[in-house]
Amino acid sequence: MFVTKYNANGNDFVIFHDNQKRDRHELAKLLCDRHKGVGADGMVVLIPHAEYDFEWEFYNSDGSEATMCGNATRAVAHYAVEKGISVNDRAEFLTGAGVITAEVNGLYVVTDMLEPKILRRDIEEEGLQWWLIDTGVPHLVAEVEDLENFDLEMARRLREKYDANVNIYTVAEDELRLRTYERGVEGETLACGTGMTACYVRAREEGKARDLCIVFPRSGDELYLEYKEGRYRFGGKVDKTFVAELTLDIPHYML
Numbered sequence: 001m002f003v004t005k006y007n008a009n010g011n012d013f014v015i016f017h018d019n020q021k022r023d024r025h026e027l028a029k030l031l032c033d034r035h036k037g038v039g040a041d042g043m044v045v046l047i048p049h050a051e052y053d054f055e056w057e058f059y060n061s062d063g064s065e066a067t068m069c070g071n072a073t074r075a076v077a078h079y080a081v082e083k084g085i086s087v088n089d090r091a092e093f094l095t096g097a098g099v100i101t102a103e104v105n106g107l108y109v110v111t112d113m114l115e116p117k118i119l120r121r122d123i124e125e126e127g128l129q130w131w132l133i134d135t136g137v138p139h140l141v142a143e144v145e146d147l148e149n150f151d152l153e154m155a156r157r158l159r160e161k162y163d164a165n166v167n168i169y170t171v172a173e174d175e176l177r178l179r180t181y182e183r184g185v186e187g188e189t190l191a192c193g194t195g196m197t198a199c200y201v202r203a204r205e206e207g208k209a210r211d212l213c214i215v216f217p218r219s220g221d222e223l224y225l226e227y228k229e230g231r232y233r234f235g236g237k238v239d240k241t242f243v244a245e246l247t248l249d250i251p252h253y254m255l
């Protein structure tokens with residue numbers, strides 16, 4: 001069995017394709033394990049679909065399924081174009097949250113994000129004002145003055161209470177910086193695309209971010225977010241790290 005490892009600005013994924021949908025949560029746990037497996041924040045499997053280029057199964061590193069992952073959409077679009085599953089440098093595929101389109105230009109990939117839903121604007125916790133925004137998966141977002149003080153124990157409590165990813169950000173017109181505690185990884189990740197989008201949605205709504213914004217996640221990589229004609233677009237480079245043949249003894253029931 002061959003898998004491809006991608007790094008999307010610090011969010012990393014194990015990707016392969018198969019011919020049918022399955023429950024692969026145990027396999028995801030094994031392959032995402034950084035000691036026993038390949039090591040990744042998530043695993044994605046591309047499955048044939050009658051209407052779209054493919055549909056995906058997305059798993060977090062703890063084996064839980066998630067409906068959407070912004071960074072994985074960019075890595076998967078690159079994978080699909082390279083494998084000929086998608087053509088003309090454009091991927092259109094079905095996620096648990098809806099249909100995604102992404103444009104591939106070399107290693108640079110831009111995803112049209114799903115329409116965000118602002119679920120709550122009134123959450124007060126830990127001295128901060130949080131909004132709850134669904135960008136395919138739920139995110140709590142709060143603006144802070146200092147990104148260095150991200151209390152991960154606090155983030156864990158909020159993640160449990162609201163069943164959401166937790167983000168803090170700073171914003172200055174055309175520059176957004178953020179940190180994300182990810183559900184399903186149960187720790188801080190180096191980047192989170194749906195999290196970046198959720199922070200940007202709030203910053204724009206509050207008149208603090210321009211329609212084109214540079215975004216720096218914890219990895220320090222540079223991405224951008226754009227709001228145009230009612231749509232949020234999210235772009236950045238992806239790295240295909242390696243292709244590996246698994247020699248792991250994978251129990252039959254996981255395959």
Ligand SMILES: N[C@@H](CCC[C@H](N)C(=O)O)C(=O)O
Nearest residue numbers: 066069070071137192193194
């Ligand atoms: N890293 C992702 C988000 C993945 C899903 C999330 N961990 C959840 O379970 O809600 C991104 O780039 O958006």
